[in-house]
Amino acid sequence: MKQYQSWGRYFKYTHQVHKIRWPGRAETVLQTTNRLVLPFGMGRSYGDSCLNDGGLLLDTTPMNRFMAFNRKKGLLRCEAGVTLAEILKVIVPHHWFLTVTPGTKFVTVGGAIANDVHGKNHACAGTFGCHVTQFELLRSSGERLLCSPAKNPDWFRATIGGLGLTGLILWAEIKLKPIAGPYIEEDIIKFGNLEEFFDIAAESEANYEYTVAWLDSLSHGQSLGKGLFMRGNPAKPPYTHMPHRPSGLRVTVPLNAPNFALNRLTMRAFNLLYYEKELSKIKRRLVHYEPFFYPLDAVHQWNRIYGPRGFMQYQCVVPYNDGYQAIKTIVHKMATSGLNPFLNVFKTFGDYPSPGLMSFPQKGVTLAIDFPNQGRATLDLQTEIDAIVREAGGVSGYAAKDSRISAADFQHFFPQWAEFSRFVDPKFSSSFWRRVTTR
């Protein structure tokens, strides 16, 4: 049976759950319950923004019907529980793609809107919410609001990045992006330190739609911040060959690894292999979109490798002007912390504005780090990094990732929270929201 946990598996909360297959069921539940409710999709946010301890979850995944697909205009309308994976199955054969996609396709449309997720093309396409043309919102009062940039625009703004707190999104319509085929022309470039990373990032900005970098977080000294830079563009036919889609065989991590499985030694081994598997400085190849956008989706339940203690993901964004020094300090702090940060990702955000009031991205460099949960020390390190981010004028406390930010820090990074809270439905709440709004 489905586990109602978040992806980091750090919080051990209990919920009452109602599966929502039809909107009428949600109306009944909202009318009759005296608990606080929160919509729940695939549970892919890392922290507690998809959790509601002691409350009720409305599992929207059975509400997963497509409603309309305009193949000429590239407009897709579907219910909130449809996953991006299902959408891709339907649209890619007709030469359409998601304009913005996060690093996993196992998220629902409702969740993608509620977290206003971003991908590897933020500079040229912004966030997921930038391409939502309209949606319907069900409030606990029974009122249904059709929201778009023109209709109920304040509700539209509040609900994009609104963490599921403004009501239940019943369905949404999104604008797709035309593609010639399912392939990406990808470059993988090795960089030996942070300076090189910034050079490659600046050089790639103009000519590459998709950019992302993986960082070996355990190296320091001379090679502090070495890693692999991946950049790509949609490939145009004629193709040199047809890369196969490596999804025939899927692996699942069958059970929890012991807590000690991911230690400094195993991580070093992984990092070494991952970095050194690319022999040449730069490698160009044609790949299917699956391994390019969703490399981790090939391993189901990969979060189990962290063991029963779970893990936390930390993400921040730091503006360019001051960013270089701040990023260097953060990376150095991580590498020398002894807390085994793993799977670190660098991306750049452009100044493409999101309609979302509470949206996270702003122009700058963003860093996402996975920390195995090692208790107090892991929490303290993140608080220290927060201070550096704050100093540099950046933002931390991305709700889709965060597990620990204090209310004061959150309110500093998201001063618009007070304005947003006027749109929060009186019957909706989350563990995250209670954590960051109580002093």
Place this chain on the structure above:
Amino acid sequence: MNRKFFINTALGFAAGLGAARLVKSRQDRQRRLSFRNTGPRKVLIIGATSAIAAETARFFAAAGDDLFLVGRNPQKTAAVTNDLQVRGANRVEYRLQDLADTAQHANLLAAAIEWLGGLDIVLIAHGTLGNQKACQAGYDLTEKELTTNFLSVVSLLTPLANHFEQQQRGAIAVISSVAGDRGRQSNYVYGAAKAGVSAFLQGLRNRLAKSGVAVITIKPGFVDTPMTAGIEKGRLFVGPEVVAKGIYQAIETGQDVVYLPWFWGGIMTVIKHIPESIFKRLSL
């Protein structure tokens, strides 16, 4: 003896059967039904808004088939229709009908066959899981349950059987239930209706075997759908998409009786073999 003991014993038994079943399913895949040609198949789905039926219909839609749906609720039936259209069905149409009104069945089937231009596959999936206690309190509700779950199915199958017998090909799939394998105090009205359906299908299969028509009895175990919303979910529950995949494969390969998921075959074998003298004292 308690319920848990039974389920565990049955699961052990089921594991043994599972191995045998794997071998069999491989053999089944070899003998595809002869009606499978290259064009879209003509598929009628009755009770199309049920979670299991709607999920099964998606497999036909993805294969580019023609679908005629029958449902009762206008919004739900239209929503399922749109979903199947987007997912790739060649053509989809629906008709609203309260299936308890058996007098309308002949019209309904005629309309479906006319729109589809024939009929290759029918899936009958409508049903209700009525409250057993309420049924015990009076015959009215019991009669209603039996009509919906048994008589209306018979009413549909009677003309359908003649149609398929005449055309000498096709597949009739009906959702029965493991509840029909043995009466239990917790849901014997539903169980009796499903036992009736299973027995009817058994006879029909016997009759239509020589005409090359597949008659498929589907016996799902616990499925997490709106029908079972009021029941606490144990680890034997599966999602409707799991059962749907099994149904689609059973239709494609022309099975006879399928338990879904497969381990229910083992569980029910054990349950059916408990002597009545013991069974009557169990709280099941």
